[in-house]
Each structure stands twice: as structure tokens, then as C-alpha cells.
Amino acid sequence: MAAYVIEQKDGQGRVTLEGDLTAITVPELQAALRKVLQQGASELEFDLTRAAILDSSGMGLLIAAANSLAPQGGQVRVTNVAPDIFRLLQGMRLTTRLNVSRRA
Amino acid sequence: MTASRRPAPPALCETIPSCLGQAEILCRKIRGWMQGAGLGESCFAVELLARESLVNAVIHGNRCAADKSVRLSLRVGRKWIRLQVADEGEGFDWRKAGQKKPDATTSCGRGLQLYAMYAGRVRFNRKGNRIELWMAKARGR
Numbered sequence: 560m561a562a563y564v565i566e567q568k569d570g571q572g573r574v575t576l577e578g579d580l581t582a583i584t585v586p587e588l589q590a591a592l593r594k595v596l597q598q599g600a601s602e603l604e605f606d607l608t609r610a611a612i613l614d615s616s617g618m619g620l621l622i623a624a625a626n627s628l629a630p631q632g633g634q635v636r637v638t639n640v641a642p643d644i645f646r647l648l649q650g651m652r653l654t655t656r657l658n659v660s661r662r663a
Numbered sequence: 664m665t666a667s668r669r670p671a672p673p674a675l676c677e678t679i680p681s682c683l684g685q686a687e688i689l690c691r692k693i694r695g696w697m698q699g700a701g702l703g704e705s706c707f708a709v710e711l712l713a714r715e716s717l718v719n720a721v722i723h724g725n726r727c728a729a730d731k732s733v734r735l736s737l738r739v740g741r742k743w744i745r746l747q748v749a750d751e752g753e754g755f756d757w758r759k760a761g762q763k764k765p766d767a768t769t770s771c772g773r774g775l776q777l778y779a780m781y782a783g784r785v786r787f788n789r790k791g792n793r794i795e796l797w798m799a800k801a802r803g804r
Contacts, residue, residue, distance in 0.1 A: 582718045583687040611694075612707065614714045615777060619770040626768055643707040650780045656767040 563588055565595060572600040576610050580617030589620055596624075601633035608639040608662065613647065621657050634658060673700050675737040679717075681725035681750075686717040689735065700739065704801035708781040709737070709744055712796050715774045716748035724750030724792055739800070743783070746796045754791030 562584045564575045572595045574588070595603070603624050607613070625635040636658040640648070645661050648654050675696050679685040693713050697706040717733060725731040731751040738745045757775075765772045778785045784797040 581687070581690075581714060582722075583683050612710055612714070614711060614718070615771075615773040616718065618773060622768065622770040626770065647711070647777075647780075651773060651776065653767055 563591070565591055567595060567598065567600060570599060570601040572603045573606065574603065575606045575608070579610050579612045579614075580605075580607065580620065581612060581614045582616035585616045585620050589623075592620075592624060596627050601628065601631060602636070603628065603633075604636045604638055606638050607641070607644065610644065611641060613644045618648075618651065618653065622653070625656060636660070639663070673739045676735070678732050678734045680729060681721045681727050681731050681733060682729070683718065683721055683727075686714070686721050686733070689717065690714050693737065696737075702739065702744070702800070705744060705798065708798050709746065712746055712778060712781055712798070713737070713748070715777055716746065716794055716796070719774060720748050720750035720752070720792075723755065724752035726752065742800055744798045744800055746798070747793065749788075749793035752792050754788075757787045757791050 562577050564577070566573045566575075574592070576584075578584070580588075592603070605621060621635060621637060628634055637648070638660050639662045640659055641662055645654070645659060648657065648659050653659070675693065677689055677692070679689055690710055690713055694706060694710050697703065697709055702709075713735065717735065720733040721727060725733065734747075734749045736747045760775060763772060765776065778796060781798060782796040783799050786795045787793065
């Protein structure tokens with residue numbers, strides 16, 4: 560079973576993680592995102608509602624996605640982030656770059 | 664008078680083959696073990712550093728060689744949690760690697776930064792194929 564669901568509409572992509580974003584999930588998701596970017600998505604939202612942990616591989620994927628979108632003026636948004644993951648991204652100085660918002 | 668003996672501190676010791684799937688299974692075991700030991704508030708930091716160390720050991724240390732293994736030990740003391748991960752690889756020059764600081768557009772090389780953020784003490788062996796990390800136990804548990 561895939562560990563994520565990708566939806567696309569009007570140049571907006573939404574990736575809903577079904578669990579953690581870590582080294583084990585990154586390679587498959589990376590390949591899927593390449594296709595989404597080739598189809599012209601200008602904005603990507605990563606919904607981390609179900610993620611309890613994010614490791615450096617997961618961070619790398621988010622940064623790579625932001626880097627791919629930046630030349631066209633696009634951006635990444637990381638939403639519904641758990642408090643521990645938010646503190647981690649804050650410590651890594653990535654909350655602005657990745658437009659991170661906390662879980663309500 | 665007989666001296667009372669303290670119970671042995673909780674410990675988790677595992678050896679896994681060099682495979683990311685096995686590392687993932689062990690990380691989930693660590694999460695359950697931490698929660699079962701009443702250390703839920705330290706769980707995120709411990710699991711994160713265990714993940715980083717295991718993935719580094721499997722990919723960069725043992726280069727995913729099926730005949731090599733990775734050893735992990737996790738010991739809980741009164742104030743500290745000590746994580747040790749060792750692989751059978753050639754090691755790396757951690758003295759030089761620590762000098763690089765990734766910026767917000769760099770998509771790799773954050774492992775050492777994570778260690779510095781969550782561990783109070785980080786120690787490599789001379790060869791660079793074994794790491795020891797000490798994390799302060801979260802207060803009030």
C-alpha cells in the first residue's frame with residue numbers, strides 16, 4: 560500500500576502522507592513527485608497530519624521539491640505539522656522556506 | 664547491613680542486517696519500547712537520532728552489503744539516555760564532515776546538525792564507524 564495520496568488540480572498538488580516521512584518512504588514518493596512536477600504543478604502542499612516523525616531524508620525531499628518549484632515562482636507548503644516536527648524544522652531554520660504550519 | 668542493589672537500567676540491544684526495511688522495523692520497535700518504558704516525552708528525539716544513525720550505518724557505513732550488520736544499543740540511566748550504533752564499514756572522517764553547515768536550500772547533509780540539536784554529547788570512535796549519543800531524559804517522567 561502506498562504511504563501517501565497525491566491529488567492534482569489546476570497546477571496545485573496535494574500530498575497526504577499516510578504516516579511518517581522518512582528514508583524508507585522517500586524514494587517512492589520522490590519518483591511520484593517527479594511526475595507531478597513534470598505535469599506542471601506550481602504549488603505543492605504536504606499534509607503531515609498522520610506523520611509522527613520526519614527525518615533528514617524527509618526534510619531533503621521537501622527542500623528538493625521547494626528548489627524545483629522556486630525558479631517558476633512556485634512554492635511548497637507543509638501543513639498540519641505535529642509540535643515535535645515543528646520544533647525540528649524550526650531548529651533547522653526551515654519553517655519559512657517550507658511555509659510550515661502547525662496542526663490545529 | 665546488606666547494600667541494596669539497584670535494578671539494572673532498561674536497555675534495548677539489537678543487531679540487524681544492512682537493510683533499510685530492517686532499520687525501519689527497529690525504529691518502530693524503539694518507539695514502542697520507549698513508550699512502554701514511560702519515556703514517551705523523550706521518544707521523538709531518541710527515535711529521530713536512532714533513525715539517522717541506522718540509515719547512515721546501512722547506506723554510508725555498510726553500503727547496504729547483505730553480509731554486514733548494524734548493532735544498536737539503547738540504555739536508559741537516571742538522567743541520560745545513551746544510544747550507540749556501530750556498523751562494519753570503513754568509517755568516515757567526522758572531524759571534516761562536522762565543518763559543513765547546510766543552508767535552507769541544501770537537500771542533504773543534515774545528520775550531524777540533528778545530532779547537535781538533540782544530543783547533549785556526541786562521540787565517534789576514531790575510525791568513524793561507531794557513534795555514541797547521549798540525550799538528557801525529558802523532565803518529569
